[in-house]
Amino acid sequence: MFSKYYDDFIQSKKYVLLTVLAIIASYSVYTYCSVNYIIYLSDENALFELSTALFFLISSVILILLFKRTKNIFFILLSILFFVGAGEEISWGQHLLHFTTPNYLNKVNVQHEFNLHNIEVFNTGNFDGSKKTGLHRLLEINFLFRLFCLFYGIIIPFLMMQSKKITDFINYIKMPTPNLSVGVFFMINWIVYKLVLMVLPEGNNIYYYLTASEIFECIDAFIFLCISYAYYRFSFKNG
Numbered sequence: 145m146f147s148k149y150y151d152d153f154i155q156s157k158k159y160v161l162l163t164v165l166a167i168i169a170s171y172s173v174y175t176y177c178s179v180n181y182i183i184y185l186s187d188e189n190a191l192f193e194l195s196t197a198l199f200f201l202i203s204s205v206i207l208i209l210l211f212k213r214t215k216n217i218f219f220i221l222l223s224i225l226f227f228v229g230a231g232e233e234i235s236w237g238q239h240l241l242h243f244t245t246p247n248y249l250n251k252v253n254v255q256h257e258f259n260l261h262n263i264e265v266f267n268t269g270n271f272d273g274s275k276k277t278g279l280h281r282l283l284e285i286n287f288l289f290r291l292f293c294l295f296y297g298i299i300i301p302f303l304m305m306q307s308k309k310i311t312d313f314i315n316y317i318k319m320p321t322p323n324l325s326v327g328v329f330f331m332i333n334w335i336v337y338k339l340v341l342m343v344l345p346e347g348n349n350i351y352y353y354l355t356a357s358e359i360f361e362c363i364d365a366f367i368f369l370c371i372s373y374a375y376y377r378f379s380f381k382n383g
Contacts, residue, residue: 298327
């Protein structure tokens with residue numbers, strides 16, 4: 145019912161347990177940490193930002209190794225995607241290496257950083273601080289990333305479960321596809337993220353709430369790391 149690169153990692157208790165624990169432990173900072181520390185966690189060089197970049201980078205390396213082993217073009221495409229995600233997450237090391245943003249990029253980047261996702265057309269907000277509305281939101285990197293999670297983790301696997309023709313086509317093009325149950329983790333993370341924002345007390349610094357966004361991105365990156373490692377295990381297990 146699934147592509148040849150499907151690995152039943154969702155049925156493995158250790159993957160399920162690790163993901164659930166990651167979600168619980170990450171969002172629990174709002175319960176056990178001080179307001180000032182939570183605000184600090186929204187910083188560029190803090191735990192969740194760096195962890196997100198690390199998870200994407202490790203996923204990228206795993207997928208490069210799989211590409212070398214299988215010559216499957218989808219692995220290199222996913223590897224490039226996650227490598228770019230890792231670089232963008234930490235502004236390609238700008239906050240660690242302390243280099244300045246080129247003038248041409250500084251003029252169009254809302255946060256004046258060395259990255260693409262904060263360029264005004266891709267950012268969630270405009271230079272004047274207002275939020276994007278309507279069709280302008282379609283180019284937001286955050287929106288596109290969530291759309292990718294939806295299609296790759298839920299819609300494609302669901303369609304494969306419903307249609308043997310679609311499954312045969314996915315197998316024919318050798319597209320690695322996770323189990324539909326992987327999508328549950330993306331959904332749970334999104335639901336928990338929204339619930340956390342709903343129950344947080346009002347009146348705090350904006351960065352207090354932005355930490356939840358950093359956690360949300362970090363958990364999604366961790367899920368992709370699980371998927372990448374599952375492909376790796378499956379590939380070597382099946383020769």
